[in-house]
Amino acid sequence: MNRIALVCLIVLGATVSYAQSKHALTFDDFIGLGRVTDPQVSPDGKTVAFVVTYHNKSENKTNSNIYLVPADGGVVQQLTAAKGGNNSPRWMPDGKSLAFISSRDGEPQIWLVPVGGGEAHKVSSISSGVSDLQVSPDGRWFSFASEVYPDCLNDESNKKRSEEIEKSKVKAKIFDKLPYRVWNSWKDGKRNHLLVLPAGGGASKDITPGDEDSPPIDLSGSWSYDWSSDGSEIAFTRNADPFVAISTNNDIYVVPLAGGAARRITDNLGNDSQPLYSPDGKYVAYLQMKRAGFEADQKQLILYERSTGKRLNVTERFDYSVNDFLWAPDSKAIYFNADDKSNESLFKLGVASGKIEAMIDKGYNHSMRMLPDGKGLVLVKESINQPVEIYRIDQNGKIVKRLTSTNDEKLSQIEMNPKEDFWFEGAAGVKVHGFIVKPAGFDPTKKYPMMLLVHGGPQGQWGDQFHYRWSAQMFTSRGFVAVLINPRGSTGYGQKFTDEISGDWGGKPYEDLMKGVDYVLKTFSYLDGNRIAAAGASYGGYMINWIAGHTTRFRCLVSHDGTFDMRSMYGTTEELWFPEWEFRGTPYQNPELYEKWSPSKFAANFKTPMLVVHGQLDYRLDVSEGFQLFTALQRQGVKSKMLYFPDEGHFVTKPANAELWHKTVLDWIEENTK
Numbered sequence: 001m002n003r004i005a006l007v008c009l010i011v012l013g014a015t016v017s018y019a020q021s022k023h024a025l026t027f028d029d030f031i032g033l034g035r036v037t038d039p040q041v042s043p044d045g046k047t048v049a050f051v052v053t054y055h056n057k058s059e060n061k062t063n064s065n066i067y068l069v070p071a072d073g074g075v076v077q078q079l080t081a082a083k084g085g086n087n088s089p090r091w092m093p094d095g096k097s098l099a100f101i102s103s104r105d106g107e108p109q110i111w112l113v114p115v116g117g118g119e120a121h122k123v124s125s126i127s128s129g130v131s132d133l134q135v136s137p138d139g140r141w142f143s144f145a146s147e148v149y150p151d152c153l154n155d156e157s158n159k160k161r162s163e164e165i166e167k168s169k170v171k172a173k174i175f176d177k178l179p180y181r182v183w184n185s186w187k188d189g190k191r192n193h194l195l196v197l198p199a200g201g202g203a204s205k206d207i208t209p210g211d212e213d214s215p216p217i218d219l220s221g222s223w224s225y226d227w228s229s230d231g232s233e234i235a236f237t238r239n240a241d242p243f244v245a246i247s248t249n250n251d252i253y254v255v256p257l258a259g260g261a262a263r264r265i266t267d268n269l270g271n272d273s274q275p276l277y278s279p280d281g282k283y284v285a286y287l288q289m290k291r292a293g294f295e296a297d298q299k300q301l302i303l304y305e306r307s308t309g310k311r312l313n314v315t316e317r318f319d320y321s322v323n324d325f326l327w328a329p330d331s332k333a334i335y336f337n338a339d340d341k342s343n344e345s346l347f348k349l350g351v352a353s354g355k356i357e358a359m360i361d362k363g364y365n366h367s368m369r370m371l372p373d374g375k376g377l378v379l380v381k382e383s384i385n386q387p388v389e390i391y392r393i394d395q396n397g398k399i400v401k402r403l404t405s406t407n408d409e410k411l412s413q414i415e416m417n418p419k420e421d422f423w424f425e426g427a428a429g430v431k432v433h434g435f436i437v438k439p440a441g442f443d444p445t446k447k448y449p450m451m452l453l454v455h456g457g458p459q460g461q462w463g464d465q466f467h468y469r470w471s472a473q474m475f476t477s478r479g480f481v482a483v484l485i486n487p488r489g490s491t492g493y494g495q496k497f498t499d500e501i502s503g504d505w506g507g508k509p510y511e512d513l514m515k516g517v518d519y520v521l522k523t524f525s526y527l528d529g530n531r532i533a534a535a536g537a538s539y540g541g542y543m544i545n546w547i548a549g550h551t552t553r554f555r556c557l558v559s560h561d562g563t564f565d566m567r568s569m570y571g572t573t574e575e576l577w578f579p580e581w582e583f584r585g586t587p588y589q590n591p592e593l594y595e596k597w598s599p600s601k602f603a604a605n606f607k608t609p610m611l612v613v614h615g616q617l618d619y620r621l622d623v624s625e626g627f628q629l630f631t632a633l634q635r636q637g638v639k640s641k642m643l644y645f646p647d648e649g650h651f652v653t654k655p656a657n658a659e660l661w662h663k664t665v666l667d668w669i670e671e672n673t674k
Contacts, residue, residue: 022415024440024477027662029414031055031655034406035468036380036388038087038367042095045372046071047115049079049089049098050390052406060656066100068115071371071378071392073401079113080120092199093139099123101133110142110197124197126204127159132215132224135199137231141257142197145224147190150211155204178245179574182217184617184649192217194225194236196257207234207255208262214238216250218575219295221274221287222324228277232257235265235275235284245576248295252286252304265304270297274324280331282306287322288313293581296459298495301325301336301349314349318356319494324366329374335359337366339492341433342421342463346379346397359397364465376400384437385416385473387466415440416473419464419484424519426487426512433493434485434516435462436524439476449531449673451480452517452554456538458489458501458509469651470537478666480673481527483520487512489539502582505597506546513543514551530555531673535665537561538621538650542599545629548610549602556672558665560613561621561650564629566598572622603632609639611668613661615648641668
């Protein structure tokens with residue numbers, strides 16, 4: 001079908017009147033929102049390609065397609081319209097076509113589509129599929145990641161091996177090393193490798209052969225490799241330690257496209273990630289965590305000088321972790337974002353001066369892309385009551401234009417309130433930050449039940465972000481006031497604040513949260529202190545389990561994918577470096593700390609009604625943690641219910657499952673806070 005027939009028109013700046021009165025967010029509203037990601041600027045700077053994903057509840061499927069918008073603003077055009085995933089748009093250097101990944105006919109493969117009109121055509125047929133697509137600067141090569149058998153020398157051999165395993169009547173697995181599964185899938189002897197494929201078609205070439213994952217299994221950041229500006233080599237991330245389940249020692253390597261052994265350019269024992277060549281070819285910039293074994297150490301920006309091998313830490317005196325970054329076209333400045341007191345702020349660094357200045361310090365600002373002339377950036381912005389849209393800003397951070405309005409028509413009919421910040425005195429007198437989100441139709445003269453949300457990580461933050469897994473707006477949709485607190489361990493408040501959760505999971509973080517609850521109940525008269533509930537996932541689920549053993553102040557609790565028993569969690573998780581850092585060794589070396597902070601030790605105190613949620617495919621926090629928790633609740637006669645997903649992992653991703661999750665969770669809270 002010609003893309004002109006599929007044009008989606010969004011006229012920016014037009015005033016549109018909607019007769020319907022506004023209502024609180026519903027699940028159908030929520031699941032129907034278009035999710036905007038991955039803006040990519042054309043080589044001439046005139047067009048931005050991006051992806052919009054829609055979740056189809058009736059089909060229980062997710063579809064994503066690629067759109068185009070002028071960088072100066074104007075009409076949005078839909079470029080692809082196939083079922084399934086159509087994502088990762090990457091401009092060819094001539095600007096006439098886009099490479100992208102599509103799963104329209106099965107395994108994700110590389111496709112190419114002309115932007116001036118015409119049909120997309122398939123470029124790759126890799127049996128193991130492709131991910132993490134990039135295009136070489138000269139446009140002659142596609143590079144991508146794929147999971148392969150390390151002893152198979154070509155795709156034909158990989159395909160044959162996979163087919164033999166699929167056809168075998170024996171489904172047993174044999175493994176002799178850790179990790180044997182990661183997140184929600186089994187490794188099955190495969191390794192993640194980087195491959196290159198001629199843009200005109202032909203045989204692919206594995207440029208990271210061997211029995212190692214490149215990119216590594218975790219901690220590789222928003223991207224894991226990059227092409228040099230002259231296209232002669234690729235910098236990539238790899239963990240070469242013999243026991244990667246206990247190691248965060250990712251390093252940066254470079255490998256020549258022409259062939260040859262990869263060369264390691266970092267010697268730091270912590271995590272090095274996200275290599276990015278400077279446009280002038282002088283540097284490889286990357287992020288460094290200094291402390292080995294710690295996955296949430298401060299990420300500092302390092303410049304590796306290619307000609308001398310010297311390394312310069314350009315954010316050594318900056319107290320926040322750098323998230324993503326990009327070079328200015330003249331290589332004289334670097335733009336980056338960082339968690340910053342519930343925001344994801346944008347900063348500019350002068351390479352020569354080392355001076356760092358804040359550009360945008362409100363809301364969530366990410367997925368930055370530089371305009372070729374260096375006079376501005378394209379990025380995505382979101383807030384707790386505004387889903388992601390694409391904006392253009394000038395080089396000083398001033399908004400020039402909003403480029404997309406993907407959800408404006410739907411949002412015009414929905415009332416969603418912004419966050420309202422507060423600060424209070426937490427454990428040891430340290431100032432702690434939180435915020436409140438009020439329900440639609442809020443009346444300050446009424447009393448409202450309160451919902452405390454506890455974030456995961458634990459090194460993360462609740463932010464001014466339109467969250468699709470734990471949406472504050474969905475919790476307020478039933479008339480609750482949502483309270484979100486960033487206790488010890490949270491990012492965006494300096495590394496010392498982040499560090500103060502390690503070895504102290506139920507200590508200062510718990511005290512921070514309880515003092516935060518005390519503060520809001522005392523300060524905000526519209527909160528009903530007799531009707532409060534709490535919910536959390538991952539570390540947030542752990543904290544809910546800890547709360548259950550230490551207080552009865554809540555009317556009900558929701559624990560999603562949380563740790564119940566520290567010893568059993570250690571034996572079933574796939575990344576051992578995490579508990580070994582947080583609890584100062586293994587349970588055999590330091591049993592006291594594992595026992596001290598294990599919610600199972602306090603299960604005899606459980607009295608508060610609890611909903612337990614867990615997924616069978618969760619290999620980070622094994623489903624056995626949820627089963628043990630539910631058994632403890634039931635055995636003691638505590639009102640409890642379990643929502644078990646046989647087809648979900650650490651996150652609930654399928655639309656129908658997400659609907660059941662929201663209904664079950666919100667019904668449980670409503671039932672117990674009447």
